[in-house]
Amino acid sequence: MPVVNINDVLLWIDLAERLVQLGVRSWAVIRAAMEDAGVDEATIQAMRPKWIALRDDVRRAAGLDPTG
């Protein structure tokens, strides 16, 4: 079954822990740092091929040209 990409989650946790070790203890600050570090952009980019693959399979299952 499809799963949440646990590696991404672990990456986020690792980043948060490193920031805490550096003395940044506010979650709001950590979150802002994660956003500024481009986590959102990387997530959006990573999701695009997944959406395309899902769309292609649903199109095939609907009897349409998968890549149309």
Add this chain to the structure above:
Amino acid sequence: MRRQTRWTLVFCAVFLFAYCAKPRHTAVVTDVALYEVLNDLHGVEQMALCGQQSCAGSPVVEFLPGWTLAKSQAFNTKLLPAIDGGMGFNDLLETWTPGTPIPAGLPPIITSLADSLTAVTQDFPDGTTKTAMLGYIGKAQSLILTALSIVLAMGGA
């Protein structure tokens, strides 16, 4: 990781970010969770047809008695606008610069997603599989509400 644990993780993340994070960041988390739930919904339907997550290259065996190829195709035809809406949502996030007003394209995408999910289970036979599907649809609709809350919070249409 067990399915329930995964969903607990996803929804904790959604609600945490919905109440604490910037709107665009909330939308990114929603995008990921929406993909997961629509992918699961499609996978459950394909399981009913051929016993696998995707029936590409697999013989149709009507794993769920009475769930024919024609019914499967009709189901996926109805599901397709939701998938296109999800893809459109992802595309929109790429062009949405943090801190700027919400893109005009978001409200129609939300409407398309909601309409598709309403239509998708109408022909599905009652039983365990339909119950599972309704669960996924409930989760998807919760995510759509999260996206809608972003629109309302930012004064969108």
